[in-house]
Amino acid sequence: MSVDTRAQETRAQETRDRLRIGVMGCADIAWRRTLPAMAGNPAVEIAAIASRSKSSAVEFTDRFGGVPLEGYESLLDQDGLDALYIPLPGLLHAEWVERALRAGKHVLVEKPMTGSHAETVRLVELARASGLVLLENYMFLHHSQHEAVRRTLADGAIGELRGFSSTFTIPPKPAGDIRYQSEVGGGPFLDFGGYPVRAAQYFLGSELRVVGAVFRHHEEHRVAMSGSVLLCTPDGIPAQLTFGMEHSYGNSYSLSASTGRLTLDRAFTPPPTYQPVLRIERQDHSEERTLPADDQFANIVDTFVQAVLGERCVREHQEGTLRQAALIQQIQRVAYHTAI
Structure with missing residues (x-):
């Protein structure tokens, strides 16, 4: 068994019965498709939603639940979060994905994962070394x-x-x-x-x-x-x-x-x-x-949850992300x- 696999299994054992997810950013795709899919998954609890403005976070939590937070940094300081979903603008992904991984959180991030191949490689390697799941939300592949x-x-x-x-x-x-x-x-x-x-x-x-x-x-x-x-x-x-x-x-x-x-x-x-x-x-x-x-958003949320719980490997998806970034x-x- 690899070091990556052992670390992921340990984290899976520590995860609660429901995966507690924090949401970083109040994007339209989150409102329309991803968060409804998360809310419909019995293994997921939307625990906190952070935005640059408190009013946007409140609007989202009124519909999907969780604690509204002002500022993305505040989400990293929340206790008890297992994972983060990051639907920020593309060129902000690299910074916040890295910070989330270094805070010990699994990450589902909107595409593109980063704006460069080198940054994508670095983050995938960081996630693997940390025993954390990092998955890019190219949802159509799951239909x-x-x-x-x-x-x-x-x-x-x-x-x-x-x-x-x-x-x-x-x-x-x-x-x-x-x-x-x-x-x-x-x-x-x-x-x-x-x-x-x-x-x-x-x-x-x-x-x-x-x-x-x-x-x-x-x-x-x-x-x-x-x-x-x-x-x-x-x-x-x-x-x-x-x-x-x-x-x-x-x-x-x-x-x-x-x-x-x-x-x-x-x-x-x-x-x-x-x-x-x-x-x-x-x-x-x-x-x-x-x-x-078929519901491609529900399917990728389920894939992410299963990966965090150690029931599915996303290495093939990550390799696809790396090839995509290079191309x-x-x-x-x-x-x-x-x-x-």
Whole structure:
């Protein structure tokens, strides 16, 4: 048994019957999706919620329970917390994830875990050395629809894979939206442009290289507002990815192969009650398969809880986070040389 495993099992034994979680930040994603999933998990107690303003914390605790706190620092001083959920802006993650880990807390953090590959590596290594769970909230990977797509592909429904394409775009946000603020990691690429990148790795593997990337900057903002990315596997299968926040709303992916195509809409943000529809198209055949509804937020919360309790290993998820961080950084390097 490894040192990491022994330390995690010891912490699991010390954890209460219900995992007491503190929430650092009152983000929209926490309000709409993550905290409802936590509140619905019988193994979780939302014990405290911290915000820069006490009024925001009170609003959240009125709905989800827990003690409202002013200031993120105050959350680290709370006794009896087993874990923290951190939905802060992306470039604040590294500091607060590290401080949480050094305070002995397990961490579920919104994506991206950090703004650089080196920082991500450092935090994952710190968590492992400390026997603590550190999990990045790429929740879409925990929806059963993607495994159904992968099985359909493996069954030969459309022949041999020839290419992958994916899009995640949203309309412009109101002035002042945090995505326009470069100092906290604004722009759509780190916020949601990583979804198509992670989906490409899910289907094409971990050895993707960057062939090209273009980011478009709006003159009123210092962040990239949209972009396109071309990746490629070692044997020449391309992945064409598009992201942006100056478009109509859409998130989907498509796999093209030697005899047909698989397409999945609402691939990254399906509501818990939504039944995904997988479209299969061949020259002489068109089919739609309705897949079971699934709650990807409930699933990742459950994964996190089980990992803290020592019932599940998240090392594979962490390795995916490390590969994602490295690929994102490579894409940015290429794009900044061709930005328009």
